[in-house]
Amino acid sequence: MKRYKIKDTKSIHSNCGVFGIYNHPQAAIMAYYGLHALQHRGQESAGIVTSEYLPDKKRYHFNVHKDFGLTLNIFNAKILTEILKGNSAIAHNRYSTAGASDRRTNIQPFKVVYKDGNIALSHNGNLTNANSLRLKLQQEGTIFQTTCDSEIFLHLIAKSQEKNIIDKLKEVFSIIRGSYSLCILTDDSVIAARDPFGVRPLSFGKLGNSYVFASETSSFDIIEAEYIREVEPGEIIQIDKEVVETGKEKSYKFANEKSYKHCIFEYIYFSRPDSIIFNEKVDKVRRKIGKNLAVEKPPPKQEKEDKRIIVINVPDSSNTATIGYVSEVSKNRKDVKHEIGLIRSHYVGRTFIQPGQDIREIRLKTKFSIIKGVLEGRKVIIVDDSIVRGNTLKLLVKLIRKAKPKEIHLRITSPPIISPCFYGMDFPSKEELIAYRHKGNVEEIRKELDVDSLEYLSIDKLLESVPFSTKKTGYCTACFTCEYPIPIDDIEDVNKEKFED
Ligand code: SF4
Numbered sequence: 001m002k003r004y005k006i007k008d009t010k011s012i013h014s015n016c017g018v019f020g021i022y023n024h025p026q027a028a029i030m031a032y033y034g035l036h037a038l039q040h041r042g043q044e045s046a047g048i049v050t051s052e053y054l055p056d057k058k059r060y061h062f063n064v065h066k067d068f069g070l071t072l073n074i075f076n077a078k079i080l081t082e083i084l085k086g087n088s089a090i091a092h093n094r095y096s097t098a099g100a101s102d103r104r105t106n107i108q109p110f111k112v113v114y115k116d117g118n119i120a121l122s123h124n125g126n127l128t129n130a131n132s133l134r135l136k137l138q139q140e141g142t143i144f145q146t147t148c149d150s151e152i153f154l155h156l157i158a159k160s161q162e163k164n165i166i167d168k169l170k171e172v173f174s175i176i177r178g179s180y181s182l183c184i185l186t187d188d189s190v191i192a193a194r195d196p197f198g199v200r201p202l203s204f205g206k207l208g209n210s211y212v213f214a215s216e217t218s219s220f221d222i223i224e225a226e227y228i229r230e231v232e233p234g235e236i237i238q239i240d241k242e243v244v245e246t247g248k249e250k251s252y253k254f255a256n257e258k259s260y261k262h263c264i265f266e267y268i269y270f271s272r273p274d275s276i277i278f279n280e281k282v283d284k285v286r287r288k289i290g291k292n293l294a295v296e297k298p299p300p301k302q303e304k305e306d307k308r309i310i311v312i313n314v315p316d317s318s319n320t321a322t323i324g325y326v327s328e329v330s331k332n333r334k335d336v337k338h339e340i341g342l343i344r345s346h347y348v349g350r351t352f353i354q355p356g357q358d359i360r361e362i363r364l365k366t367k368f369s370i371i372k373g374v375l376e377g378r379k380v381i382i383v384d385d386s387i388v389r390g391n392t393l394k395l396l397v398k399l400i401r402k403a404k405p406k407e408i409h410l411r412i413t414s415p416p417i418i419s420p421c422f423y424g425m426d427f428p429s430k431e432e433l434i435a436y437r438h439k440g441n442v443e444e445i446r447k448e449l450d451v452d453s454l455e456y457l458s459i460d461k462l463l464e465s466v467p468f469s470t471k472k473t474g475y476c477t478a479c480f481t482c483e484y485p486i487p488i489d490d491i492e493d494v495n496k497e498k499f500e501d
Contacts, residue, residue, distance in 0.1 A: 015270065015424050016108070017041035017215045018122040018202070019091040020183035022190040022239040024210040028075075028084030031091040034212070034219035035071045040272060041124070041215060042093035045107040046071045049120040051185055052086030060187035062118040066092075066107045088190050090183040092122035095426055106148045109185070114158040116165070117187040123150035124200045124215055125179035126424040129489040133175065152176065169193060169236055170254045177486060179263075179423040181231070183213050189240035196255030197486060198233030199263050199423045199476060201277035204249070211239040211249070216275035227276060233260045233472075259474040261485040265425055267466055268414045269385040273320045280467040283320055289413045289457065289465040290324025290383065297411055297455035299381045302335035306406070310374060311381040312341035314396070321413045322383040336381075341374045341400070364395045375403035382451075386414045388427060390434035390449055397450055407452040415459045415480040416440055422488045423476060 017038030021030050031048045047066025054061050063084050067074045071093060092108035111120040127133070130149035133156075138144065142155050156175060160168040165186055179199035184191040192213040194202045205212045207225035214220060217227050231237055234255030243249055262278045263270075273283040299309050311329070313322035326338040348366050380400065387393055397408055416435030420427045430436045438444040446454035459480055466475060478484045 015041060015095045015426055016122075016124040017093045017219075018124045018181060018183045018213070019215070019219055020089070020122070020185065020190045020192060020213040021207075022088045022211045023241075023244050024087060024089075024207065027087050027089035027210075028080045030207070030210075030212070030223050031084075031089040032071065032075050032080055033222045034214055035091050035093050037218040037222040037272075038093055038215055039071055041270070042095035043070055044068065044094045046074050046091070046093040047107050047109050048075070048080075048084055048089055048091040049109045049111050049185055050084045050086035050089040051118065051187060060118055061086075062111050062120060062185070064109070064111050064120070066109070068104070068107070088185060090120055090122050090185040090190065092183075103147060105146045108148070108150060109183075110146070110148075110151060110154055112154050112158070114154075118185075119154065119157065119165075120185040121150065121153055122183045123153065124181045124202075124424060125195065126422060127152065127176055127178035127180070128422055128486055129177045132489060149178075153180075153182070165189075165191065166236060166238060166250075166252050170252070173254050177489065179486070181215060189238050191236060191238045192231045193236040193254075194231045194233050196234040196257045197261040197476070198230075198278070199261055199486070201262075201266060201271065201275075202231040203276070204228045204231050204237060209244055211243065213237075216271055216277060218272045218275045221274065230277075230279060233257065258472065260472050261474055261476040263421075263423060263425065264462065264466060264475040264477050265386075265414070265421070265479065268462075269317055270425070278467070278473070279469040285466055286320040286413075287324035287327075289462065290321035290326075291328040292461045292465045293321070293383070293411055293413050293455075293457045294325045294328035296458060296461045298329060299333075299336055299411075300379060300407070300409055300453060302333075302379070306335070307378055309336045309379045309381060310339045310341060310405075311336060311383060312339055312374075314382060314384045315342055315344040315368075318383050318385050318413065321385060325383050325411065325413075339374045341371050341380065341403075342396075343369045343371065345369070360391060361395055361398075364392060364399065368396060368399065370400055370403050372403040375400060375405045378405050379407045379409065380405040381409045381411055383411050383413065385412070386417060387412060387434055387445070387449075388417055389432050390445070394449055401450075409453040410446075410449065410451045410455070412454070412456045415456050415462060416442070416445070417479050419479050419482045421479050422484065423478075423486065425479070427479065 019034035021027050045068045049064045052061050109120045109122045127149040156172040157168050160171050162168045180195045181200040181202035182193045203217050205220045205225040205227045212225045236252040238250040267285045271277050271282045275282050311326050313319045329336045418435045
């Protein structure tokens, strides 16, 4: 059996946003706004598929529009109102690392026609037995149109001999392993489903007589939908005409794991602070993470000759955690204050370099600028959410040093990342991870980043910061611990080593 090396899987690894809506006269417009509020989950491409009933032909037709780029550049009023007609829609946006050149056919939602009608699918997550399933399907004659693991769902649905879509899905989910939060559009229903461990979030809401699903509740807020609850791990929810009439969603359980494994990184970095995921407000959890970091890894002492110590956030990802950090520190100390020392530009486009210039440095400078007056002569604490390769942080430290601070101290709201993610977060290979390269030796990482001190949040304090709202709540922490809760069948190169923090 051919097996993936970690690097080879990068093109199929993506973290994405999914959205679905049933029974809305402007389903495509709602999907557009829903995607807009999920833009942080994927900036490479986006797509919407709608289901339109054609009364003269007495059948449904699926309309589709998708492209590379940001949601606001892909769709316009004409596309949303004249092409994407229909009362139900699903949508997707996709993440890829800068410079990756993905295929157009990989843009989701995927749409096909099979023996039971039209079907379209949006997937957030990553399958861990995709390679063997793909090989098996190919040997049976299946022709794949994409290089994306999500396509496997559609082939398995089409092959299933079960009578209805719910039983087909149950059969498919018994074969597939990995993480998946799905929105599925059939001719006359919208279906959402979540893997048995609930790795990625998926929320369920209502908007008047319409029903909505989204990766994060930030999508609900923008269209003023009401949050009902999460799609449970191991649950399928189907919304159709009958549900609209009765007001009661159709729910089917297909798995019953003892403990869920939500991605803890969603709370650290990925989800928007205004969202609710895994039954809790991200803002609240992220502040608590910042507070616990302050308890565990406070700022250095103020010397007699020091001015007040400055804590700065790296906008926007560490804004909330920094507020938590400073509020905790300020309980006992008057020598520390929060300042805006970095400004982030949201208008980063193409960069042009001169011979000898570092493209990454130019890119960073187009993204961040420093406020010299705030930083000069001060001890500066930078609070950041995580260190992956360390390249950006190294450049950021170099940029901040231009303001001539007295010292630079780094405080990180997560433990060292020592292993890649196989459940949908697009990390680089382990050899590229700075903490892996230094075998978890924090002092060596500090030296490479050229800072005066470096401290990470411990895994225990991280777990203390996140909610355990139900008996089954649990978390995946594999990128910090190498303990992968879902078997990774197809990847031979899983790092089993552990390092001292
Ligand atoms: S490995 Fe890390 S990023 Fe991936 S699901 Fe687990 S906690 Fe999240």
